[in-house]
Amino acid sequence: MLRNIHLTLNIGLLPRLFFKKPRWSRIERPLERLWRPRVAKADGRQAQKTLAAHFPAFFHTNILTMAPFNIQSQDYRDLLDIIDNLRSQGLDRYVALPEIIVCGDQSSGKSSVLEAISGLSFPTKDNLCTRFATELILRRHPVASVAVSIKPHHDRSAGEKERLQAFSADVDPNDPDVGPVIEAAKAAMGLVDGGGDGGASGADNRRFSNDVLRIELSGPQQQHLTLVDLPGLFQAGNAEQSADEAPLVRRLVLDYMTRPRSIILAVVSAAYDFANQAPDKLDEGSDSERAFVKMARNRDVHLQLGWHVLRNRDHTMRAASSAERDAKEAAFFTAPGSAWRTVEPAHLGIGPLRPKLSTVLMDHILSQLPAILADVDALLAECRLGLARLGSPRATAGEQRQYLSRISSQFSTLVTAAVNGSYTDAAFFGNVEPRSEEREHTAGVEEEEDDDVAENPNTQDNKQDHTGYRRRLRAVVQNRLTRFAKDMHNRGQTRKIVCDSTSDERIEHSNGKRIRRDDYVDEVKTAIAMSRGRELPGTFNPLVVGDLFRDQCKNWGRLADECTESVLQSCFAAVAATLRHITVQDTAEKILQSRINPAMTTLKKDMADATDRLLAANITGHPVTYNHYLTETVQKVQNDRLRASLSNVLCSYSRDDGMTIPHSTIETLLDKLLRATEPDMQRVAASNAIDYMEAYYKVALKSFIDNVSVLVVEQCLLSKLPGLFPPDTIYAIADDDIRHLAGENPDATAERARLVEKKTCLEACENELRRLDKHRVPAADEAEDGTSTTD
Incomplete structure (x- = not known):
């Protein structure tokens, strides 16, 4: 009878296989319901290189091939002692x-x-x-x-x-x-x-x-x-x-x-078969015995580390010694005709199990040591940052004022770095690896000429939500201003004047945002007629250009407001992130509410006023520019239009046979060219007015984009951010306000005590781990050189 047979298994490295077929109601179902395994990965090769010099008895040949080692060596014991010491110091509370x-x-x-x-x-x-x-x-x-x-x-x-x-x-x-x-x-x-x-x-x-x-x-x-x-x-x-x-x-x-680094030795009694039958029905040679033998051979429920079978004491051997128990077990598995003789001896009995467990644990420790050290380093960095945020205990107004002064100084330094684009503080700015859509957003390489698409861009100011990117304020602002420039070029015009050959369908789908040049000339011709002064026929009142320009730049104010509001929100997010980085949440929120928010409200008003002044300079009054680009653009546009008109006429008279064109034909051609001249003087005036308006629009557009970037964003906002919470104002704040801003609540005191305890534990354990890691660099250098270390 097999009532004392027990199957043990190790599922820590490939745990899902244990639950492949639910068959044991008393052990598997509870584990299956509770456990969602998370197996940590580590560089075992690096661990071997790390430990090779410190524990040479482990490696008899090449350290990179993991040669057999002596699991009873003093080095192995020392390593286990170090891990156990780390556990006794409480490291397992923070690091698996x-x-x-x-x-x-x-x-x-x-x-x-x-x-x-x-x-x-x-x-x-x-x-x-x-x-x-x-x-x-x-x-x-x-x-x-x-x-x-x-x-x-x-x-x-x-x-x-x-x-x-x-x-x-x-x-x-x-x-x-x-x-x-x-x-x-x-x-x-x-x-x-x-x-x-x-x-x-x-x-x-x-x-x-x-x-x-x-x-x-x-x-x-x-x-x-x-x-x-x-x-x-x-x-x-x-x-x-x-x-x-x-x-x-x-x-x-x-x-x-x-815990991600746990190796699970699960013990399953053979008394519980697939039907959960009673122990007295599990007879030798029965189907249930054969089923467990098959399982022990790792053929039914396959596990990476396999199954191991033990025969424990029965009631009659309860007083037997360990040696007697082991002898009885060995005799049982090797008895003639026993079904267990088909199982590998390495998977039977307590003798092979002991070194197997030692070997599995050793391999696991070696593979996990580099990751453990990395976890400890990361947690230590978090502790130190948390303690820096909390600062020293502060009960008096003087201590609280000193704490605020330090925060203010750090705030100014970090905000200045963010504004200047100096991202050397990795703890704050981090490493940015934007996603694919973020790269598209920051690159801004796609020129959108289709107003239907440009009018509904699928972009948001905070599309790049990476924490490190949001803190890199200069990058955020530069990318937003680049997008502002593109928006102004693509969506700044009230209506886009297109060539006469544009299809009716494209015009209709533009929702009135496109107009053919001929149709626009007719509109301007009417406007000129209603604005006539003492100008001669074929000329136009200069004020008409201003009227046309003001009609075309109606979208400027909206686009400028969208940009400045977006930049303002990005700046506030960066400022808030800076405060939360250098101090605790409670203090950061109080500073934001009492100091930063009022100052940001003032800056917002300054930006709005500056934007209004720029718009007023363009919308009110008459167009003014001394940029030669205006006349050059007008001349170029008119010459290009004349060249196209003449080209169409000449193409109808071209000959490919090289024959000389008769004089009479040349006279006919000249007559046609002369008749191509526009006889309607009012349309000529309207066309010229449009040319000057479009040329002036380009000049004013470039100037407006630059002015919003420099006079509004840079001067009214970015240059003021480092001074939002200046250190020289701390000593002018009343004591009551100081206590409100920097006073320490019980939660902060408890958090400091917790972090100090955690930091003390981690630092003590880090010293133990560093002792193992002291030979890592030479070993790594040897591996890079292609050499190997032998014992």
Whole structure:
């Protein structure tokens, strides 16, 4: 009978396969519902290069090929000790550390598996055995010893932490029985016995704890290995546990399982087959036995690290020694005719399992070390930035004023850098990698000549929502002004004058924004007739040009307002981001409300006034320019139009045979050219007026775009931003206002204490990790040179 057969598996590296076919209701379903795995990736090759010089015993040949190493070496023990020390210092609270966690259903044989691995005697009764995580640290040493301690959860009070850290228990290293230790730890953690389905589980009646019991076992036969045993999952309550407490256990197990660097050693009892049949029906040679044999051969539910099969003690061997237990197991798997003889010996019995676990853990640690160090560095940077925002404790008005002065100075420095486009402060400006649509927006390379499209651009000022980009104010403003210039060229005209050959369909679809030149000449001819003065026929009143220009630039004010409002919002976003970067949220919001917002309102009014003055200079009065570009443009347009007209006439008289054209024909051609001259003097005047209006429009447009950029955006806004919160005004602020702006609330005090604690832990752990990383550069250089290091 197979009631004592247990299948163990490691699913940390390829966890999804474990849940490929739901077959075990008592172990798989809870895990399947709770666990959404997140496996961290790291550069294992870099880790090997990093550790090669510091732990040469690991690598017998090329360090880049991961040659076999001695898992019982002192170097391996030192590395495990460092990881365990990091865990004991609380680093696992902030950074996921490589670890093997042992989980499974209650009564799945989990305790028996741990006992077989370690030699410790665990409680194996069917009711609740453990009510907290147990960290089992195994080390090979000539002298056997056992050390017991408790690592308090971070939510414990200072007094409780001190009391629990003082916990210890005496264990006979020659016959280690952790049953009494677990009971003593339960009492120290404040856990109570008793329960039932209706039992309460409040703060004063706790049966599970987030504290961790640490058992360090050394001996001459031990493997270098660290395991974390978790409470068994259960569904129904009994006298020892309440059904209401099942979610608590599941949350505790889930917390460990969701850590991205956890390797999960799941224990599944062979007593539970696919139909969840009773143990006394699982006979040798039965279909259920063959099914589990197939699974153990990794052919049914395939796992990257495979399955491993153990035979634990039955009731008759409960008093047997570890050696007797191992011998009985070996005899069972090698018995003649046994179905288990078809399974690879490396996947059977406790003997191969111990070094297998050590090897898997070692490989995982090596691959994860560079990523762990990177995580610690990143968290340290966050802590330091958070503490810099909080500043030193400030209870007096003088301390608060000094804090505001520092904030003001940093604010002016960062805003000046943002305005000048000097993005050297990587902590603030970051690295910008815009998406494809952002690149299109910033490049601004597409010239849009179709007003139907240009009138409805699918672009927004904040389309580039990358935090680093929004803080790079000069880039944001430059890109927005570039788009403003394009908008003015494409959408600035009230109506676009197009050639006479433009199709009716294109004219109709423009919604009145296009007009043929001939039609426009007729309109202007009427306007000239209504504005006649003492000018001669064929000439026009100069004021007509101003009227036509003012009609064409009606869109300028709207486009200018859109641009200046967009730039103003971008500036406010950058200013707010600067304050939130250098100080805490509460202080930043108070400064924004009391200092920045009123100043920005004033700047907004200044910009509006400046824009109105520019518009008034163009719209009121008569056109004025001394730019020679005006006359050159008029002459060029008229010459081009005359050339096109003459070309059409001449093309009808061209000959390709090289024959000389008779004199009579030339006379006829001259007559036709003379008749091509416009006889309607009013249309001539209207055409000339349009030419001058269009030429002047181009001159005024360029000037207006530049003036909005310089006189409005630069002078009225950007140049004023660094002085919004100047340091020299801090000492003129009243004490009451200083307390309002920089006073420290209880939340900030608690946050500072939390960050200081976190920073202290990370810095201490970083020193340990740096010790491992001290030879990284030479190893990397050797790899780049194509050389290898051998032992």
